[in-house]
Amino acid sequence: MPPIRDKFTIHSKAVVCQDVELKGDITIGAGTIVHPKATIFAIAGPIVIGSGCIIEEGAIIVNRRKEVMRIGDDNLFEIGCRVESPTVGNCNTICTRARVHHTLRISSYCVVGAGVLVVPTEDEMLDEYTVIYGPAAERRVWSGRGKVQEMDLRRKHAEYLREMLPKFNRLRRGDGA
């Protein structure tokens, strides 16, 4: 296995804390916030993260496939979640301690509930506005009502973090070697 060469391309407006474990070829877009103690491992292939995402503590984003793992804009990865999905769209919410397998592709406006383990046996693409909840990972389709307010809230959340995090945490700047 070829050794993992670190290559980080972090936008100047992104806020990435010093304590984050990054490995491999990672691109982080504008306005994205990565909390301390998050983990982004691009082991086999590169990871591209869009703008406005919030990756909280303990979140683990792993790419074990050779293809590029693309994460869209305005996503929220809550504390302790683990995402291996090769495609994540925009405006999704992966709640606390949820685990998403690499066979699942997530489109936009989806919500994976807290603690949910989503392991489909074969490759699957979630429709837009799907909500997965409950211990048995039941699904239903959200009507989309309230999404404007939710995106509003997320932008406010990101703005607040962008202001507060640098005051209390050291930031990692630029490209790693």
Next chain:
Amino acid sequence: MAPKIEYYCPCLSESPHPPPPNRPSSSYSFHPLHNLFFCEECDAVRCNRCVSVEVSGYYCPNCLFEVPSASVRAEKNRCARNCFLCPNCRNTLTVVPSDPPEDVDSRMSPIVSTTLGEPPFFLYCNHCRWDSAEVGITFEKPTGLAAQLQKFEDSAPESLEFERLKEHFEPFLRASSSSSALPSASSHHVHTNPITAAASSALARDIPGVGKYNPLSRSRVGREKGAHRQEYPDYKSRVEVGTALSGEADVEFLRHLETVSQVAALEQRWTNSWVSPLSASDLKPLRIPLQSKKSKRCPSCRHILIKPEQKAQSVRFKIKLVAANYLPAIAVTLPHAQAAIEMLKRTSKTTSAAAQAEEQQAAGALIAGHSYSFHLAFTNPLYDPIQIRLAKAIAPAQTAEGDEAAERARRSTFQIQLPSAAFPVGAFAEAWEYDDEDEAMFLDDDGMEVVEARGKKGKDGRGKTRSVGIVEKRANVTIVSGEVLIPKEARGDVKFNMLVSYTYRSDDPEPSEEAQTGTPSRSHGANKGPEMKNFSFYTVVDLGSIMYREEPKLTADL
């Protein structure tokens, strides 16, 4: 399976002896210590099965509003304020405003909206993202939802039917209840609402075979009731009963089902009082059912054992007579299992959690043909030292099969050896009052013999210390060890009943104030000098199952 110990509650039975522990039915009489209460008047252990429970108050689990019992009946056991249950996942619903109208450049629109939000408001579940607009329920104002929803509820066919029934029977109820009551009480009856009148006349109904008890004027009532009975006209229901309940619509719906998830699940439907629709998309939000705070009483002397506080958000109790404050807590461990687990932990590197659990189970196994020692740790909750004496409970005579069979049975069951002498356990005191963890504190236990206690701190007692006696004495905890000998033919679980009796000896003779603090039995008069009070209870000790010697031991790959 970790060894455990449970306490026996006689539950007001005549014989104090517990049932033999091997029977599956006897497990209901044994409880862990935290489930038990203690009645000071009767000096007895009470469990959840024998206490009498009564409701001490109702509250809504969401808004934590204490509902007075009069409103409970009126609101049909539901919260009257803005608390609703999501029909999909049974989480609490929140009231949210609708989205503001989208602009063309909605993505970069500035973050602005009125703090109150825009109407129409609707209910929204944060967990499964269900919202009430899917069933068509929206509100104009974010508060006072109950009133706004009242219109919907009142127009449901079931409640309309109920109202009509009440109206129909009301004049007859009034007439019959007013004629059967005393003249002085009749004025009260006129003011009751139809529900109470219906309930009271249901109680006064004729039951065939039982003589009618009527403390009021008898002959007059009999005649009048007979007269009234002929005057009941038939009731015409609003909807034809045949078609409404025939379920035609349900059958049609089921015929056109596409996925199973379209049918409402059982958990979603049974919270509703009325018959709810079959299809999952028709489920309406429910008001949150109220929960009650209960207080518990001793069944024989009616003394209150548990009384919660009135405030809904407080989890404490005004009166809390739990057994843990009176009885010593006992913990049972197998020292050989613990030592094996520690060794495995030190040597194994990266075993998964499941493999570790398996190893722990295998390490604690009791293999037939060996003998093991077990440790019992007694923790004294009283503020004075106690003396504990253990004894094996004598099982009541079982069916005699024959001498040979009985002899074989005796040979194949395990033998238990317990320390026979009484041993002290120190008094409970706050942590900062202990000088040091040495035994110089307990110098007042002079009249006590200790069976030879060779292994002092016997946590690593895998060696030859097989003594039966005190292992360790610390603050208010005393650990004693016993032995279990398992013959080769023994099978099953190692469970035995143990009688624990302890004596409380008050050191300073002040019975007026000290004797009542946590003593298990009442003091007799004002004695000078130390008084001996005695209490005993049965327990069952479960050490685990016996594993056969022939089976290969489950070892992890080290």
